[in-house]
Amino acid sequence: MTSTPYTVADVMTTQVVAVTPDTGFKDIAAAIERWKVTALPVVEGEGRVVGVVSEADLLPKEEFHDHGPGLIEQMRRLGDTAKAGSTRAENLMTTPAVTIRPDATLPQAAHLMADRHIKRLPVVDANGTLKGIVSRADLLKVFLRSDDELTADIRQNVVERLFPLSHEAVEVTVSHGIATLTGQVRDHDLIPMAERLAHSVEGVVDVHCRLEEHTEP
Template sequence: MTSTPYIVNDVMARRVIAVAPDATFKEIVTAMERWKITALPVVKGEGRVVGVVSEADLLPKEEFHGRRPGLIEQMRNLSATAKAGSTRAEDLMTAPAITVHPDAPLPQAARLMANHRVKRLPVVDANGTLKGIVSRADLLKVFLRSDDELADEIRHTVVNHLFPVSRSRIKVTVTHGIATLAGQVRDSDLIPVAVRLTHAVEGVVDVRCRLATEAST
């Protein structure tokens, strides 16, 4: 009834800057600065993702620069103090990497980012081979769809299917991503279904329902 949901493959970046496990600390920092990114997938062999190295993984080097952490401090944060003394991606990276498949729905990618508190996810195939990268900004691209495009999709995938008889009496408008359904329908039970399906259209920010049954007017 509804259009095919957007998946990661629809919005991901296919050009990815990655580093090998033996990349040096300075090479990693240089790549981040050159490409204006905050994290890099670490790939091995034919492109299999083995980890991700981010700015957070590099900061302990500065945090403990010029001083040696005490025993208690080391015990409290073994990972950070270990990374402070590391110089290569394989020792600095966070592993295993949190990844997502190209056919994953966008809400799944968003939940992974939120649950693991990361800003981007390497996109890998069934073999773990790097295919792209998806960021928070990429997930928001669906909200750049035009109001006219959203209105057309709502009419075709929601109104025309749910209300084949009443559709001529239903007006669909979208303003700044907010969809409004107005008019008269025969079956009141279908009104909440219409609202739910309209919410599910990729790029819709919110839904205003002004539908009423013919008998109530």
């Protein structure tokens, strides 16, 4: 009933810096520093994502730079000790990459990032081809929508649709992303739904629902 939810495609960055499996260690480190990112997709062929190489993947080389790991540490941290001796992306990257599709919703992307403890996701099509990258900061872009834009969205896609006969008696105000609905409506049972749908509008921080049922004099 509300406007179409924002998707990853709406907020992702389409200009993506990527490396190939044979990219060397120093070139990876230089790209991370130059582009101020924490991770890079690793692609092969026509852009198919095969992994992700991050700062964390590079750190073991520095950690074990002045001393080799002991036998127990080698056994306990096989992955890290292997990366410490690696020089190319194919041996440094985390694979398979955790990716997401462009049509995924922002809550889906946020849940995946939280569940996997990662800060950004390569965005791929059905063939696994890189289309963009979405970061935590990208997911917050919806909260940059203006109060006027949010007011219009709630009025058009919530109030007018739920209360076609009494929508003119409803006032919608938004201040700093917090929406307030006041007024009288004819169908009391729809008030909780109005509050819930207003909450679902992308960019709304909170909702104060003060709607009341209209009573005939």
